[in-house]
Amino acid sequence: MRRIKIVSTAKYLPRNKVTAAEIDKKIGEKEGWVANKSGVLVRHFASEDETSPVMGAIALKEALNKAGLKLEDLDAIISTSGTQAQEIPCTASLIQEQMGGQNSGIPCFDINSTCLSFVTGLDTISYMIDSGRYKRVALVASEVASVGLNYNEKESSALMGDGAAAVIIERTPEGEQSSIIGARMETYSSGAHFAEIRGGGTNIHPIRGQNVKEEDFYFNMNGPAVFKQASKLMLPFCERLFSEMDLNLKDVDLVIPHQASKMALKLVQKRLELSDERFMTYVENHGNTIAASIPMGIHNAIESKRMKRGDKVLLLGTSAGFSIMGLALQY
Amino acid sequence: MRRIKIVSTAKYLPRNKVTAAEIDKKIGEKEGWVANKSGVLVRHFASEDETSPVMGAIALKEALNKAGLKLEDLDAIISTSGTQAQEIPCTASLIQEQMGGQNSGIPCFDINSTCLSFVTGLDTISYMIDSGRYKRVALVASEVASVGLNYNEKESSALMGDGAAAVIIERTPEGEQSSIIGARMETYSSGAHFAEIRGGGTNIHPIRGQNVKEEDFYFNMNGPAVFKQASKLMLPFCERLFSEMDLNLKDVDLVIPHQASKMALKLVQKRLELSDERFMTYVENHGNTIAASIPMGIHNAIESKRMKRGDKVLLLGTSAGFSIMGLALQY
Numbered sequence: 001m002r003r004i005k006i007v008s009t010a011k012y013l014p015r016n017k018v019t020a021a022e023i024d025k026k027i028g029e030k031e032g033w034v035a036n037k038s039g040v041l042v043r044h045f046a047s048e049d050e051t052s053p054v055m056g057a058i059a060l061k062e063a064l065n066k067a068g069l070k071l072e073d074l075d076a077i078i079s080t081s082g083t084q085a086q087e088i089p090c091t092a093s094l095i096q097e098q099m100g101g102q103n104s105g106i107p108c109f110d111i112n113s114t115c116l117s118f119v120t121g122l123d124t125i126s127y128m129i130d131s132g133r134y135k136r137v138a139l140v141a142s143e144v145a146s147v148g149l150n151y152n153e154k155e156s157s158a159l160m161g162d163g164a165a166a167v168i169i170e171r172t173p174e175g176e177q178s179s180i181i182g183a184r185m186e187t188y189s190s191g192a193h194f195a196e197i198r199g200g201g202t203n204i205h206p207i208r209g210q211n212v213k214e215e216d217f218y219f220n221m222n223g224p225a226v227f228k229q230a231s232k233l234m235l236p237f238c239e240r241l242f243s244e245m246d247l248n249l250k251d252v253d254l255v256i257p258h259q260a261s262k263m264a265l266k267l268v269q270k271r272l273e274l275s276d277e278r279f280m281t282y283v284e285n286h287g288n289t290i291a292a293s294i295p296m297g298i299h300n301a302i303e304s305k306r307m308k309r310g311d312k313v314l315l316l317g318t319s320a321g322f323s324i325m326g327l328a329l330q331y
Numbered sequence: 332m333r334r335i336k337i338v339s340t341a342k343y344l345p346r347n348k349v350t351a352a353e354i355d356k357k358i359g360e361k362e363g364w365v366a367n368k369s370g371v372l373v374r375h376f377a378s379e380d381e382t383s384p385v386m387g388a389i390a391l392k393e394a395l396n397k398a399g400l401k402l403e404d405l406d407a408i409i410s411t412s413g414t415q416a417q418e419i420p421c422t423a424s425l426i427q428e429q430m431g432g433q434n435s436g437i438p439c440f441d442i443n444s445t446c447l448s449f450v451t452g453l454d455t456i457s458y459m460i461d462s463g464r465y466k467r468v469a470l471v472a473s474e475v476a477s478v479g480l481n482y483n484e485k486e487s488s489a490l491m492g493d494g495a496a497a498v499i500i501e502r503t504p505e506g507e508q509s510s511i512i513g514a515r516m517e518t519y520s521s522g523a524h525f526a527e528i529r530g531g532g533t534n535i536h537p538i539r540g541q542n543v544k545e546e547d548f549y550f551n552m553n554g555p556a557v558f559k560q561a562s563k564l565m566l567p568f569c570e571r572l573f574s575e576m577d578l579n580l581k582d583v584d585l586v587i588p589h590q591a592s593k594m595a596l597k598l599v600q601k602r603l604e605l606s607d608e609r610f611m612t613y614v615e616n617h618g619n620t621i622a623a624s625i626p627m628g629i630h631n632a633i634e635s636k637r638m639k640r641g642d643k644v645l646l647l648g649t650s651a652g653f654s655i656m657g658l659a660l661q662y
Contacts, residue, residue, distance in 0.1 A: 048541065051533070052533050052534070077518075082419065083418060083419070083532060083533050084415070084418070084532035084533070085533055086529050086530070086531065086534050087414060087415070087479070087528035087529075087548075088413065088445055088526065088527050088651050089444075089445050089526070089527060089652040089653075090444050090445060090651075091532075092444075092518075093518055093520045093523050093651075093652040093653075093654070094523055096518060096523075097520035102519060102520045102521035102523075103519060103521055104518075105517040105518065105519060107516035107517060107654070108518040108520070108652060108654065109442060109443060109444035109451045109654075110442070110444070111440060111441070111442055111443075112421045112441040112442075112443065113421050113440035113441070114421060116440075117440075120440045124440075124455060124456075127458035127459050127461075127462050127464065128455065128458050131458050131462070143533075147536045147539055148536070185438035186436040186437075187408075187424055187437060187438050187440075188433060188436060189424045189427040189428035189432065189433045190428075190433035192425055192427075192428045195419065196417055196420060197418035197419040198418075199417070199418065200415070200418035200531045200532065201383075201414060201415035201417045201422075201531065202414050202416055202474075202479070203383070204417075206530070206548050207545055207548055208478055210379065214538055217536065217537050217538055219419070319420070320419050320420035320421075320424075321424040322420075322424075323439065323440075
């Protein structure tokens with residue numbers, strides 16, 4: 001149990017809305033295929049001026065404003081994005097720059113576990129706050145998934161969306177109950193190549209790499225393999241997660257799952273036997289926004305009053321890697 | 332103070348040694364320029380089979396062997412590299428795969444603050460270990476800097492080297508004194524573009540990016556600007572760092588600085604008034620190996636008995652971002 005409180009959240013969705021019908025056309029399917037297959041009716045695609053640091057900074061500014069805080073009130077800015085803006089430096093520095101904090105000295109670094117980066121970041125940084133090292137930290141997930149889509153790969157093209165979310169956390173004041181109850185992460189690299197962008201890092205350099213193919217720089221997903229691995233692990237993983245915590249699944253008020261795909265969401269909801277009331281679904285108008293997905297869900301849940309102070313909430317998801325993770329908190 | 336003990340270290344240097352004279356030829360300078368300018372007489376460049384996950388796994392296997400540990404004895408594998416192997420997934424998963432841990436479930440994620448990634452990772456993860464969340468964690472920094480060198484930019488081409496280092500940390504057993512005494516990080520994004528690789532992430536996509544230039548995928552460094560920023564910050568930063576800790580600089584037995592360049596090392600040594608005995612220099616036969624530089628120094632210091640149990644050691648460096656960080660530990 002760590003005395004951590006989410007004090008403010010915000011999200012940013014790019015101006016440009018892209019409908020399922022537009023994606024149908026792009027991938028050469030008849031109208032209705034994308035909506036039916038992915039469940040994503042609308043997603044947002046970033047324009048050239050909406051880079052990931054720009055979107056992250058817009059979300060963070062709004063989160064600060066809502067809480068009546070200034071940039072200088074933050075002890076650290078952590079980018080918990082699954083994609084980087086540049087190979088060097090880390091994205092958090094570029095967000096600090098977009099915030100106008102060039103001379104602030106606020107420590108900036110990135111935590112990355114692809115789609116689970118935000119949950120991993122929240123889990124990891126919570127120990128620094130609970131111990132008193134940092135008082136108040138911003139976690140920012142900002143993603144431009146669209147730039148890496150391979151439209152020859154219909155399934156993933158139907159799914160992904162862009163956007164950013166910011167979450168500000170503090171040590172819980174005396175007399176309040178907000179906390180992180182527990183968390184667990186497991187990584188099975190047997191699935192490391194089920195979802196990947198092979199290029200862009202040092203393995204396949206765009207100019208110096210050997211036998212470089214255009215596809216190496218696009219997202220490549222073996223959907224059925226990911227689904228099979230998630231399907232196999234979901235229940236035993238949740239059993240291990242809850243066995244370590246002073247909490248039962250039946251006492252969780254709301255589950256906010258990574259919005260991987262409509263099919264993945266159905267799998268989780270069915271396996272965990274969750275009613276629609278206890279299960280957040282927002283893939284239909286966001287798409288899968290990589291690591292921004294879960295913090296967008298937290299923001300949506302708070303805004304729509306589905307997540308109230310005192311509620312017990314489970315963040316749950318899988319990511320490329322292959323990793324599976326759950327984190328239970330009292331809001 | 333966190334009760335953390337470094338229990339084992341290892342490093343891996345690629346087979347292919349590259350002399351200063353060879354770099355002189357590559358950049359069109361007469362023999363002696365590189366040695367004189369950078370102080371790097373020999374560095375190692377990775378061959379095609381020596382990818383960053385491969386090198387990281389070799390170092391980690393050796394660190395485990397030296398400690399009589401198996402992969403399954405690790406509670407987490409953290410990649411603390413400044414470059415990624417692939418854009419997706421995180422490098423730690425790919426290291427787990429190279430270790431043969433595909434079905435181990437050991438949690439894997441990356442922490443990135445460019446050249447300071449290892450120090451940031453050690454600092455951050457120490458709170459998870461001190462609190463009992465994880466018992467034993469491997470931090471692995473593995474870098475292929477050579478693939479991103481721009482040989483038209485002589486100064487950075489003269490500096491960089493490839494390689495990997497692994498450090499295994501545990502909670503300090505009762506009755507022992509090993510600890511992290513304190514740490515401080517500051518980020519000034521006024522210097523975010525002094526050292527960067529602009530491409531490779533979502534900002535400049537190799538195929539879809541607008542007005543993409545070859546140089547966008549190579550390391551670009553404004554050496555004098557970095558030096559000026561580091562020079563200005565070094566002393567006041569160290570004053571802030573030590574003012575927060577129960578330790579004086581004069582009681583530090585050994586400083587292990589990031590081996591950024593010969594000039595940067597001279598600056599740090601002079602500003603902090605450190606004798607050669609208290610200051611590790613190994614840039615001459617390693618080069619600047621990005622985030623692998625400081626953990627290689629820890630390994631070298633232990634192997635050469637310059638760092639003994641009970642010694643107080645300061646890790647200190649700057650990174651692209653621009654960040655400056657110090658971490659004091661008792662070995």
